[in-house]
Amino acid sequence: MQTSTSMRFVYSIGIWGLLLGAILCPTISQASHVRAGEITTKRISQTSLTYLITFTAYYDETPAGKQAANLAEPYTFCFGDGNTLSVKRSSRVYINSQTSSVNSYTAIHTYSGPGTYTIGITVPLRNRNTNNLPAPSDAIRFFVSTTILINAALLTNSTPIMLNPPLDSGRVGQKFCHNPAAFDADGDSLAYRLSVPQTSLTDDGCIGRAITGYQDPTRFSTSSESGGTPTFSINPITGELCWDAPGEAGQFNFAFIIEEWRNGVLIGEITRDMQIFIVDSPNKRPLLAPIPDLCVEAGTLIQQPVTATDPDGQRVIIAGFGGVFNVGQDGAPLAPGELIQPAYAQLINGGVAQAQPATVTFRWQTNCNQLRDAPYDVTFKVTDVPPNRIPTLTSFQTFRITLVGPAVKNLTTKAVTGPNGRAVQLNWDPYTCSPSQASNPTKLAVYRTEGCTPPNIGSCVTGVPAGYTKIAELPVSATTFTDTSTLKRGVSYGYLMVAIYPDINGGFNGGVSKASNLACLELPLLAPVITQVTVDSTHATRGQITVRWTRPLGLAPGDLPGPYQYRLQRATGLNGTDFTPIAAINTSLLASAPDTLFIDKGTSASALNTDANAYRYRLEFYYTLNGQLTRLDLTEPASSVRLTANPVNRQITLSWQANVPWSNDNKVHDVYRSRSGPNGPFNKIAELPVTSPGSYTFTDDGTDRFVADGNTSRSLSADSSYCYRVMTRGQYTDIQLARLGVLLNYSQISCASPSDTTKPCPPALSVEALDCAALSSEALCDQSSFTNKLSWQPTSSPSCDANLVGYRIYYGRYPTDSLTQISAVSVPTTRFEHSSLTTVAGCYYVTAVSRRGLESGPSNKVCVDACPSFLLPNVFTPNGDGKNDVFQPLKCPRFVEQVTFVVYNRWGAKVYESVGSSLSWDGRSSDGVELPTGLYYYQATVRYALLDRNAPPQVLKGWVQILREGISMK
Template sequence: MRFFYIIGLSTLWLVALLKPDTSQATHVRAGEITTRRLPGTSLTYLITLTAYYDEQKGHDAADAASSVPFCFGDGTSLEVQRSGRVYINGRTSSVNSYTVIHTYVGPGAYTIGATIVNRNEGTINLPPPGGSDDISFYVSTTILINAALQVNSTPVMLNPPLDSARVGQKFCHNPAAFDADGDSLAYRLSRPQLGIPNSCRSQFIPVYQDPTRYSTSREDGSSPSTFTIDAKTGDLCWDAPGQVGQFNFAFIIEEWRNGVLIGEITRDMQIIVVDQPNKRPLIAGTELCVEAGTLIQQPIQATDPDGQPVIITAYGGPFNINSDGKPLPPDLQIAPEFARLINGGVALPQPATATFSWQTNCNHARKEPYDITLKVNDVPPGRGTASLVSFATLRIRVYAPAVKNLTAKPTATASGRAIQLNWNPYSCGQITSSGGLPDTTKLIIYRKEGCTTYNPDVCTTGLPASLGYQKIAELPYTATAYIDTSALKRGISYSYRIVARNPGIGDNGGLSVASTEACLELPLLAPVMTQVTVDSTHTQRGQITVRWTRPLGLQPGELGAPYQYRLQRASGLNGSSFSPIATINTSIQPGLADTVYVDRGSPTAALNTTDSAYRYRVEFYYTNANGQLTRLDVTDPASSVRLAANPAQRSITLSWQANTPWSNDNQRHDVYRSRSGPGGPFNKIAEVSVQGAPTYTFTDTGTDSFVADGNTSRSLSADSSYCYRVMTRGQYADSKLASLGVLLNYSQLICATPTDTTRPCAPMLGLDSLDCASLSNESLCGQSSFTNKLRWRLTTSADCDPNVVSYKVYYGRYEQDKPSELVSIPAPTLSFDHVNLTTVSGCYFVTAVSRSGVESLPSNRVCNDACPLLVLPNVFTPNGDGKNDLFEPLKCPRFVESVALVVYNRYGSKVYEGSSARLSWNGKSSDGSDLPSGLYYYQVSVGYSLLDRDAPAQVLKGWVQILREGVSMR
């Protein structure tokens, strides 16, 4: 993703960037712009430029930098006053803050830029002419304002962008970027920029040179030298500087949320390279992963090859300290406990150890890790040796604790079977999320069939998708119980786990470690469905046989008798509107055979097995202590097998499905066919091995692969109807129901006729066309209506369908046109007269159509073209006597569509111009006055109704004489 930058012009820079005078010169070393959206509904931001000034050579200029012009990216700009100045590094540099509040009118991407007139002098890779102090300093930050992003603050950089390096040694810097919202950060190199005077625009500094230009090899002696930044950690490394001096370079920090780039910050930084025998110190980083509430006491060790004392410091959001040493704004601070570096910031002898100490709590849990930038300075003796630095990263992942003591037990509700879940109150409730948002911690309940031995690692949050858990509920963190009633099956083990989703902007809050498993199997206290098979297919008198077992998990004497089954039925494979159809009293003695019920419908509710599947379930009732029949449980519903047929080319594709508590997968299903209609006989033609799928299929091409009951193989005809039924085999997956064996069920009957998509052969077409060469000038004289006569014959081939029932004639007026259907001619007619045409021009082809409605390929394409003709006279007498008063074509012009006439007098002056569908000039000029007798020259452009749409007009040039004054032409 890339932002579209919105640039606004400004008049703030009125002074050209000339060689600076004393008050302007040599002070800016580094800087960046950060933003923070303020709470409320308006799009109001607190915008801060942090600039680092050279207080050694540019103190006066730094004093004078009391304000800086800002451009806000929305066409507005403002001179912003300095709001703070803090001296660092022994007062050799200062951190200057320029803060302004700005409100944007609407969503969009905005680039905020600021220009300071002069950099400090002596930057090696910003070479003369003029030098670096003749170049302005420009940094920018881009923000994306979008309602879906909620409150957002850009990351802040807590490590100042000023460091020292040594010639020949690898140098690294880390900005210690901290994003309070927990957004993902990515880093990439850029180049320093300068501001363009009198505008809000900028450009990369043309004379900028990559730092590797000033080195030839790396610290280990290999080559070439490298200058890189780690996209993940932000470690910017130059391996290795090769020249003493001051260098500037720039990099960009990208801010990402939910896979969307929402902002970019450019930091322009400076380092000083020295040449001395001092070697840089070394410091080690590591990664930690802790549960919120853990007290971190992490030793930080540093060494110095020269044996000198070292100073260990650390930067990061958990310290609540900004790059100028002041506290972060309250809404960016870690609360309530912030981190400390014990023994940090003081000179330590070898071996040196400081301790990173942080009492974490629920507020700190988030998806993204906290990066703590560790820095070590050596402390060389005397004033002549520069202190060198090294960096490392302590990466800390703080995850929310798991929900504790999850349990599950069976229970009952008004809707039937259920499982009761209970757990301890969640320990990370009532916390404050980043950005001051209200607590949105949720407990997500997951379920799967079957128990699992999964034990997550301490830093593995959430549940891997590979485990097969499905989300079934989302509850507030205050909940401690949940009743699951959703589609639970008897005899199935259900595994439950809970994951907490913590508050945060977007998905930055992260997930907790999953709870321990609670796994439970519901006892079999309901009957078990074993068959729903279609006996008879009819729209009014259908018949289905239904079977079920007694409650297998219930023993005699456990519940009071008498007992009762109540059979219910619903329409459709997924029907849920069950109605009672039978009540059956029963006993529950072991070994009792299945209960069988034959459903024939009723006079008021016919069983239409032709058009519908049916679904059944059985309620089981016992007698309670008060002598009342009480429902104990209900079976899982089971539907009849529904068969569908899809005719195809000389074949029929069958598909069938059922919605049952048993599985029909990985079984052999039988397909039966009748060639004599629904009355049979039916022969088994295939045994289909089906795999896991909601819908099973088989394509019948006429072959009979099961010949034990007779071989009925022969091709399917488009003139015949074929009837089918399918028998499925199924089995319960639960091992406790394996004794029920293989369950057999028949579908309804269905009949279908295959199609035949074989094409007829293409016809051969002929056309009676004009022979222009044989026409005289008077041929077709006065004729305005024409006829094209088409004749064709049908070609034959063994691969073509000879059963042609009609022909389609296609016509296109121009040869460039794609012909469209003109008329359909019933067979056996083999001709067509296309009448009432204004021109014979046009193209045709013919197709044949079979009895099955299949159209042949087009015939050969034939075209007819017009024979154009236009002859003009060379004299006319426009004297009003009604004879030869007009300059018009001689008799019998042919196929003229348009005429354009231009007339010139003998001096070459145009006297008339006009156009029309036919030429008819009355001898008047363009202004309507009579032209005198005399000789005139003309040019006529004639458009004809030809076959070529783009045919050029015919141009006729000649002369004509006008005779007036009593002259009559007969």
């Protein structure tokens, strides 16, 4: 603490003896030594993964714990990569009237490569009489850990540090709050969540585990300060931890975790295990007046009063914690720039007891080297000073300061001459807010938009709003820029600028400044403006387009020396760039002169094919300089409207487009149709409001939606051709040109016939089938070729096409086959005979075909089956007399596909076997030897040509008598 006759400054914890001495007097018996602690890290090398790791521990220095605190070394650092190191204490500072101390243990460790590492330390043991830990609490080891993510992108990353010590006091029945005043030197985002105090299994353990039997502080509450349900929570953004409210006196430990985030990625976690003291006292805690968050431009001097009161009328002490003071946890100043770049904040009159209401002043001269994305948090702590050794009480208030880069000042515009004949020059004051980073300097960015509507930008918003396009990036030393891109005459252009700051360590600095003032310029109209490109005639060789324009707006006769001349150029296509001169028109610039219109009919050498092409026009304006015609300016090109007609089912879809400098949006376009061909007459059938930008489409289903010129509604026929043209309405969007009014342009004529995808209805099919029950035994005898007779009837429906030209017949041998077309017939035929079949078994369907060649779906599927028959005799006489010499089926077999025939003698020996489509055995054995007279046994396995591909065969078993000598059968 520094003092002078005019002011006093306090930065961190130098006033602890006064603040906590009363509550830490040995009125509570304590033993052992660890009260609280955490681990922090900092990368200290740009070339290797070397880290400075610090364990900060708070020890009990009361008589009961002092002996253990004196022996508090060495401890084992577990680095999370399998390596450990025994580390001795490097510093010990007594606080709280010598009843506590803050102790530092430091180690330097180099990691072998990127990864996620959890650093842990075990300390035996905690101090005695912690109410919410299992008794005895001095038999429980103390363990804390910190997790870091190491990769190349994080560069010299360090974990946040907590500048407010983890030792505070509270009162029974009153809300208690603590803020760690965490600060991240890299500007990373911090988030907070509650945890549970941890222990480990051994005195040098590297793995922590939650203490079994730990009790949430609300277990020691009966109600909140206001009488409601007690709570114990931490604000995930500010880190303010509150217990509302303690219900009994004593010592309590709890833990919380600070998460470190960068660009949406979690890069580390640090755990703080802390201890508080709750007393039963009539003393009421002091209060800090609310402090609104602040957003200022870097370079602003902040002088914020901080006021506190005490309900008991006692004196109070106001202290401040935060990285902006550049002071460590022990209250001593850190190395210059360790936490932030100078100048550092001061708390004028802080750290001294004042009669209340007490006021201190937070003073900070900000600068551009302190710019960063994350806000700065400053935590103010007020402690009362009660008499007679009554324990002190505290309250906290967090003050959030957002620094933004100052805007570029005094941006102005003026029109100058550039390569395209027109340009805008920007000028501004020198920009001085440039963070010191020579390898990655600050830059200036220029943004542009059409129009001059002032953007609605909040006082703490950086960057430019939507609708602006970046057109240049310049060194920070620049003070002028000329926009030489293609600019439109008569259009107002608005410009904004921002500074782009270097990104140091992925989070500190970076971002952009506030936007500059809006600088606007309307380019003068010294050139004509095209107002019409309309198609008069649609033809492949004799097309015609009318082009109209204005006289040079803003230019009067005599402003420039004459004579004057317009030169009209034409290119082919909506986006054509092959501009060629087609007319030179002398003008006097007098309003009475008919010189702002040209009817383009093409030439014999260059016919105007409006049937196949759109055309694009632009106009040059010339004045006379030193006796020579000199071009002053060139208009924006404008094309004719190009219409496309696409057939769909019983409809025609129209779409059109134009490449013009005005807008055809938010206007009504007219659609015209002719049912008599391209020569008309044309009737307006629709007035189409265009509500979606660039969406110029219309589907004609035959309905006339505009009947003032006669109702021509009628369904569209695929047998007819329909012709269309559209008239667009448009208007310039610039205010100066909008007064030219609505611009009307016709497209070329486009014709099309609707398609018709309506199919015929499927026919109803029938097939004559065999009546197997009515067949005689000799029916179909000796017949090897069969015919199936099909007939069908057409069907109809309003949704079917009744204009038929024929039918297609499909056949499949088996029901599981894919049927294939076997024939086609023309209307009115409704019969078909399927002949030359080896069996009547099979399946059929028929389809109908329309005049447009569309085929209906299949008719009903009809399948027919065969009537099988196969009978055998039981005697034959193979004696060569020509009568009954072979064993074969009786009468006539029907639809036999295969016969497997096997013969056995009476001793069971196989003597003959054959396989074939028929059976004819001459009484010989399989090797051709005549078999003797006698009795033989056979088995005939017969497969038929049926509808079922897998139908089982018929198996015939029996005997047959062979008779040879002198016997014949008649």
